Amino acid sequence: MSLSYSFKSAFQSLCREKWINILSIFTVASSLLIITLTAFFLYNIEIISNHLPERFSIVAYLKDNLSQEETQTIIDALKKRGEIVNLKYISKEDAINELQQALKDTSYILEGLSENPLSSSIEIRLKKDFVTSSSARQISEEIKKISGIDDVYYGEKIAEAIYLLKKSIQNISIIIFLTISTGVVFVTYSTVKILFYRRKEEIEIIKLLGATKGFIRMPFLIEGSAIGFFGGVLGIIGALLFYFAITYRLSMVIPMLKTLVFPLEILVLLPVTGILLGIIGSVIALGRLRL
């Protein structure tokens, strides 16, 4: 089969039916742009939320009057656990100093105390994957059983929120991607269907001359993927314009926007996605060809 002919034929058809094609390229471009912008925001939310678990900690309060060896035994026991990234021992003296610093001018309220009322504690940071409310609870309960530990505190609500945020980011991206992709497939499907019917007579003639199904389908597949490809390229242009608009213009007003990151993978992913969805649409449009 001569591919150069199929390409030429597809190109001629793209030019001949330019309005239909331009319209669907723009539709595909704006759909892909929506996917990109969603991906862009989710990507940035993801970057930010990836740092959240680092701030999450479990605090284990130690019983009073533990010897140095006893304290060390507890620290060693904790260090053996795989879920923990690092530990920080805070003696009761450190704690009161910290409190004094925090109170600053009002630190006189501590002056009446004859004895340090605070406990020594160990601040525990978990690996990202364990920052869910269920595993944080389980780990806290296990830590509580270690002898010498008085009580364990962790921010259940925070762990829950971080976990939910990440889960919903994933779900939202999947839903948006599926919905818009279906839309893109439908656009190329109807375009190719229309182009096919416009050339029905010609196709009947080519069949009688002895063309294979592949020969008949090829120009339409090329045309469908071209619509997807150009849609993707146009989508990139739109996404870049949008990105520069928010980072350069809006960041004067909202400085935080300056830290947004543009994922470079989009430059490749968008046209490739366009081509794939275009081919899927065309294949469905051509359906079962009868010779």
Place this chain on the structure above:
Amino acid sequence: MIAFQNVSKFYENQTVLKNITFTVRKGEMAFLTGPSGAGKSTLLKLMYLAEWPDEGDIVIGDHHLQSLRMPEIPMLRRNIGVVFQDFKLINNLTVFGNVALALRIRGVSEKEIKNLVSEALKKVHLRHLSDSHPRSLSGGEQQRVVIARAIVAEPVVILADEPTGNLDPNTSADIIRLFEEINLQGTTILIATHNRELFRNTGRRVLKLDGGNLVAEEVG
């Protein structure tokens, strides 16, 4: 070789071809005649499967149409060059493009296509109209484009449905001479026509069709 064995074709309740049996030998040039509506075009259509026979078996070369599988249909059609009665030219292709199409579907290289197409156009005296579009041609010119397309890929069988219907007597004689030349190289040719001039005194076999029945076989 072409062989029909008890072939019938029905359209709704109308019998268009009834129990047709005949053979055309490999390398033979024969005629098919009969009044308008006799079923000539339909009979030809059954051979390149524009229509399917309702009864009986047809053999074209190595292909038994009864047991033909889908992917073999293009191969069968490439063995047959058809001069369609209604031309079937593509209007947004040039004369060159129309003739070239028969080669492009066969995957012939562009360089070869150039040579073969201009040779075929020369044979039907249309080289000067290579870049014209079919719509701008006279009926006779269009008909000769169709003939060029049918012969350009050198098929083993040529089916010509009223190939001189739009031609003056001189050009008609030219075309018949062209078919005779091609036939001399071993191509099997069947020409459907109601113009008796084409086969008079040729000494070739003439199959007579009337009302869907094969009524006679004579020598022209």
